[in-house]
Amino acid sequence: MNAPDPAATTASPPHASFAARAHVALADDGLRRKFRRAMDGLMTKRAAQFADTEAWASLRARGAAIRRRALARLPELLEQLEANCRKNGITVHWAETSAEADGIIEGILTRHGVRTIIKGKSMVSEEIHLNHFLGEHGIGAIESDLGEFVIQLAKETPSHIIMPCIHKSKEDVASLFEAKIDGQPYTEDVDVLTATARRVLREQFAAADAGLSGVNFAVAETGTLCLVENEGNGRLSTTLPPLHVAVMGIEKVVEQLEDVPPLLSLLTRSATGQTITTYVNFISGPRKTDEQDGPREVHLVLLDNGRSRIHGDLQLRETLACIRCGACMNHCPVYTRVGGHAYDAVYPGPIGKILTPQIEGLGKAGDLAHASSLCGACGEVCPVAIPIPDLLVRLRREASHAIPSSSVMGAGAQHSAVEDWIWRGWRWMYATPLFYRLATRMLRLIGNRLPASLPMLRDWTRVRAKPQFAPRSLHDLARDRGYHDE
């Protein structure tokens, strides 16, 4: 068989604005159909799970409180988690940046002479671009989640945090497997395609020197790592190879074991409309001396990468309550139309629009905060009640501030002196009755004659009709009816 080329991780596409990428995506009818269909299905399934609105409200309130408590107590919980993991025999590492996390993982693997690592699904490993980094150091990383396996073969990036190859049709997968896997004929039979992946990856699992996984919830009370999945690849990655490395953002910790059931229920039902996933793992250490299987060593890498800065601002801290269910993207009218790749970010959709600009800085990713109509659907479905629209507005404001604030990296990046002056003029006009009257009369006279191609006006009229000024202002009409200025 052809192993997926582990070093070949996708490089990000040439930098362009979200708007430019969205335009390209919008022109792709096939892509839009695929996302529409998938999102419609996911929304229906989720709605069926939460048909009882009272039960939804109380479960959500519990989940939201659990996450807020964990964030309020974050430093002490991290220390408790670390202590209990140590007691259980798990080695804990701390990383401030992506580069540090990559280096730590590479160090562990090199010390053990690891040549290939098999991976369960982990968004944090995408965030730190681990596959690429390991590839450069001669260590192959093989994705074993079916969706991740497909996009690794295709040398692409995930377009959804739960269903990474949602942008691919079964015809796409059929051609890909035919081209990349020896002896595989073209077939659109999903059962056959799945069986092929099983066969190919089984060998990889048996041969891998180490396994890597993410973490859905880390329980401080017991030093337990919870891993939620349907396929069993997470279990294989964390059981069959002799070494297991888990990587998680520092915000994933919860206080106690009893916090897991409500969060688990919110996660699986919001994500895919399942009452529960096929497998829920509670990993609390490496193989004990008298046990027959399981890894001999377990390492946990705690990644900051900007999270402690986000934590420092009480409003923005809400971002860290996220349990990565993906419901916000499934319900986002923008995401559904442009798909995941248009965001050019590891985390797409609404959660990505608030998280990415904070992790990468407003200078680099600030335009993502504008990739929203602020319709509010994301905030409504979020199982832990993150006010995503409010945070989008906050980030937009931070980006255009004249005075940079310390809460957000790159605050003020989109500040424009011209825009500032326009707003000042606007404010002055509204506060000065004489000028207000003069200006409205002027606009009535010449407004409709202004060509639509004027700078700035052009941005508006490119996709909308030019607004028409009425011959008489509301003020004049009111005065005719006998109302007077106070």
Next chain:
Amino acid sequence: MNNARSAILARLRATPQGMLPALPEWRTDVPSAERLDRFCTLLEASHAEVVTSASQRWPALLAERLKARGNTGAIGPVLYAPGTAHGRQLAEAWADQPDFPLVAYDRPVEELKETLVHGVGAAVTGTMGGIAETGSLILWPTRDEPRLMSLLPPLHIALVDAGALYGTLTEAMIACDWAAGMPTNALLISGPSKTADIEQTLAYGVHGPKELMVIVLDP
């Protein structure tokens, strides 16, 4: 590395704690009378086969079931846990049963890897009980009944005691005092391995067992 630890913790500590909300009341429950029914219905809905058996008779029943599929050779050897009570029961009952040879998982995975990965068709394990609300099995692998048994073979046969059904996961955690001592790997299983990654089409057995048979032991 230690620098990272202290720098991260210092940054986190430098900021206001913020509100520490109380946990609002939240409870779900499945009444005792409905548990078995709901447990079986949900498991079947997630593509598992559920059969009920008297606790003395299950090895015979299992053999019948497997034979009824026809082509007994296709199933292949059956992995079992010789150190457990149900493992011994199975070995005894199947002693002169020629169709399904038994393979014991009695040594470290390193010595048995090839057989485990390619050479067995099914495995029989016990469980710690079940959860009615979600139709889940609770597995608590031990030295005698290792983790890979419920993961590598294409068919997983799980025994669950009808008397060990909990309403919810929370109830099971409290009743068995999980927090007092977690095993290396506790596990919930709610059906055979599945994926919907290709065009949201459900397919079974992508990595773990393609089939799950649950035998409910009702004395």
